[in-house]
Amino acid sequence: xxxxxxxxxxxxxxxxxxxxxxxxxxxxxxxxxxxxxxxxxxxxxxxxxxxxxxxxxxxxxxxxxxxxxxxxxxxxxxxxxxxxxxxxxxxxxxxxxxxxxxxxxxxxxxxxxxxxxxxxxxxxxxxxxxxxxxxxxxxxxxxxxxxxxxxxxxxxxxxxxxxxxxxxxxxxxxxxxxxxxxxxxxxxxxxxxxxxxxxxxxxxxxxxxxxxxxxxxxxxxxxxxxxxxxxxxxxxxxxxxxxxxxxxxxxxxxxxxxxxxxxxxxxxxxxxxxxxxxxxxxxxxxxxxxxxxxxxxxxxxxxxxxxxxxxxxxxxxxxxxxxxxxxxxxxxxxxxxxxxxxxxxxxxxxxxxxxxxxxxxxxxxxxxxxxxxxxxxxxxxxxxxxxxxxxxxxxxxxxxxxxxxxxxxxxxxxxx
Numbered sequence: 001x002x003x004x005x006x007x008x009x010x011x012x013x014x015x016x017x018x019x020x021x022x023x024x025x026x027x028x029x030x031x032x033x034x035x036x037x038x039x040x041x042x043x044x045x046x047x048x049x050x051x052x053x054x055x056x057x058x059x060x061x062x063x064x065x066x067x068x069x070x071x072x073x074x075x076x077x078x079x080x081x082x083x084x085x086x087x088x089x090x091x092x093x094x095x096x097x098x099x100x101x102x103x104x105x106x107x108x109x110x111x112x113x114x115x116x117x118x119x120x121x122x123x124x125x126x127x128x129x130x131x132x133x134x135x136x137x138x139x140x141x142x143x144x145x146x147x148x149x150x151x152x153x154x155x156x157x158x159x160x161x162x163x164x165x166x167x168x169x170x171x172x173x174x175x176x177x178x179x180x181x182x183x184x185x186x187x188x189x190x191x192x193x194x195x196x197x198x199x200x201x202x203x204x205x206x207x208x209x210x211x212x213x214x215x216x217x218x219x220x221x222x223x224x225x226x227x228x229x230x231x232x233x234x235x236x237x238x239x240x241x242x243x244x245x246x247x248x249x250x251x252x253x254x255x256x257x258x259x260x261x262x263x264x265x266x267x268x269x270x271x272x273x274x275x276x277x278x279x280x281x282x283x284x285x286x287x288x289x290x291x292x293x294x295x296x297x298x299x300x301x302x303x304x305x306x307x308x309x310x311x312x313x314x315x316x317x318x319x320x321x322x323x324x325x326x327x328x329x330x331x332x333x334x335x336x337x338x339x340x341x342x343x344x345x346x347x348x349x350x351x352x353x354x355x356x357x358x359x360x361x362x363x364x365x366x367x368x369x370x371x372x373x374x375x376x377x378x379x380x381x382x383x384x385x386x387x388x389x390x391x392x393x394x395x396x397x398x399x400x401x402x403x404x405x406x407x408x409x410x411x412x413x414x415x416x
Contacts, residue, residue, distance in 0.1 A: 006409065007059050008066040009038030010052035012388045015075040017359050017373040023287075023319040026352035033390070039074065041380045044408035049374055071388040075355065076374050077146040077381040077405060079362035080336055082273050082294055082323035084184075085136035086129060086164050086171075087154050089120025091328045095302070104228075114154070114188055117328050121154035121164065129167035130174075136326065136334065137175045142415075143336055144383035146177045146407040149323070149366055151222060153184030156193075158207045161185045165217040176412040180366050182250065183212060186223035186230055186238060197230055201238040209245055220270075224252040225260035232259045239267050248367055254278040255299075265289045271321070271365040275308040276300060283309060287316035292365040295357070296325035297343035298333050310347040321365045322357040338398025351394055380409040 014037035020030060038052030040059060048055065056065070094112040107113055121129070137148050150168045155161040165181055172179035185204045189197045212218055221242040223235050229252075230238075239249050249267045253260025255274035261282035264272035272286060273294035286293050295308035314320050322343060326334035333339065336358060344354050360372030371379045384404040385393065392400050405413040 003043035004409070005047070005060065005063045006041040006066055007038055007052075007055055007063055008041070009036075009055070009068060011037045011039075011068065011074045011384075012071040013037070013073040013390055014039070014049065014374065015073070015355065015390055016049060016375060017076055017356065018375050020352070020356055020360070022361060022364055024317045025314040026350055026356055028350050028352045031352050031355075037074070039374065039380070039382065041409040044380060044410075046374060046376050046378055046380050048376055070386055072384050072403065073387050073390050074374070074382050074384050075390065076359040076372050077383045077407065078144045078336055078358045079147040079366065079368075079372060080140060080145045080323050080326075080358075081149045081271065081321050081362040081365040082151075082296060082325050083149055083334075084151050084153065084325070084327035085148070085334075086133045086150050086152065086168050087117050087121050087328050088124035088129065088132065089117055089328065090332070091116060094329055095332070098303070114329065115191055117154045118156050118190065122160050126163055126167055126170075129164065130170045133167055133171040133179070134175055137171065137177050137179060139334060140324075140336070141177050141405055141407075141413050142401070144402040144405050145336055146381045146405060146412070147180065147363070147366070147368070147371060148177050149180045149182055151182045151184040153187035153222070156185065156187060156190035158204065158211075161204075161208055162211060162217075165212065166215075169215075169217055176407055180220070180368075181218040182220040182222050183208070183218050184222040184224070184252075186235065188224065188229045197234050198237075201230070201234065205238060205241045209242065209247075213245065219246070219248055220250060221247040222250045222252060224255075225263050226252070226256055228256070232263050235263060239263070243267060250365075254282055258282050261285055261291075264291045270367050273323070273325075274299065275313070276306050278309055278313075280312075283312050283316050283318065286313060287318040290319075292319045292321050292361060294321045294323055294365055295343060296323055296331065297346075298331040298335070298339040299325045301339065301342065302330040302332065307343055307346050310343060310349060314349070314353060319361050319364060320353065320357050321362040322354065323362065323365075335398050337393060341394045341397040344394055351391060354394055355390075380406060382406050
């Protein structure tokens with residue numbers, strides 16, 4: 001069957017993100033900006049990017065032409081490579097208590113914290129969890145996000161983790177975005193587990209991992225490496241077994257104390273996420289590795305703590321991605337460009353570094369090579385703004401919202 005073809009344009013500016021390196025600092029002068037550009041789509045992929053008028057001379061006569069009437073700019077649609085949007089309930093009271101001066105321990109003892117969300121999520125019917133995940137992914141699509149990583153980790157038992165991951169799979173079948181599932185069964189030791197942390201991890205490996213493979217629910221395993229969750233020593237055998245079974249590794253690393261980055265590097269993880277507590281040692285380790293450093297500025301805003309050392313990571317030569325960490329506790333805002341813009345202000349990041357961090361470098365954090373740039377052969381995933389200068393995306397700090405969002409060569413959102 002002949003593939004559908006579309007020409008869309010002209011764009012005042014089109015950012016391809018072509019020929020930019022996966023690692024290290026970037027200057028805005030390195031951005032390739034095609035003016036008066038067109039995107040030629042064939043099927044779900046980009047056939048060509050060039051001047052719109054030039055493309056009109058070479059396209060087939062029967063091609064659909066989507067001509068823009070206003071000044072617009074386009075760039076690859078965004079990739080949110082770290083979220084927890086499959087959850088039940090909320091933790092608004094946690095936020096109020098934290099801002100009122102309560103400690104993490106005091107909040108947990110009053111019935112808040114991660115365990116509060118675990119109980120709400122366990123009480124969710126499967127379909128309710130599907131619907132909640134769908135609703136949050138739809139909100140991200142409106143922001144221009146068309147690939148969303150979604151973690152489990154609020155089930156914390158074999159049965160409940162399976163329910164969450166099945167909910168993510170069902171939501172993915174219905175969502176206009178790609179939902180990339182990650183198993184975070186090692187989020188914390190569940191309070192109702194009778195046994196040691198090591199026993200719990202063995203139980204997950206032996207009983208849950210084979211089911212993840214059998215049902216094709218995920219190829220990614222995450223763990224929270226922290227003294228309040230699982231220590232580096234406890235998590236090493238867990239990750240070893242996961243890798244032996246063919247899973248990719250990602251790590252909640254260095255959020256409150258360093259140790260997770262070392263684990264991420266030792267296991268050649270696809271990413272190390274958080275990094276607020278990373279020291280020069282961890283920065284050097286990550287820079288010398290292929291592990292993507294993922295900053296989560298909304299968590300810093302939610303907790304009122306330091307930001308990940310994004311500037312130092314880039315200057316050392318690391319690959320930096322930025323994600324929302326959308327979760328009901330520490331990062332409830334779920335706004336990718338807004339939080340990335342705040343990080344840029346606090347850490348002095350260039351526009352090129354921010355946009356790379358939410359496109360092709362975020363794709364690398366998910367081990368995806370078919371998206372994140374607007375070049376022939378990659379997916380036709382792009383976001384359109386009614387604006388004449390790409391600098392306004394970060395300048396407006398999230399206030400400038402997309403006019404339209406395209407995924408796999410189809411328009412999946414239009415604000416008009």
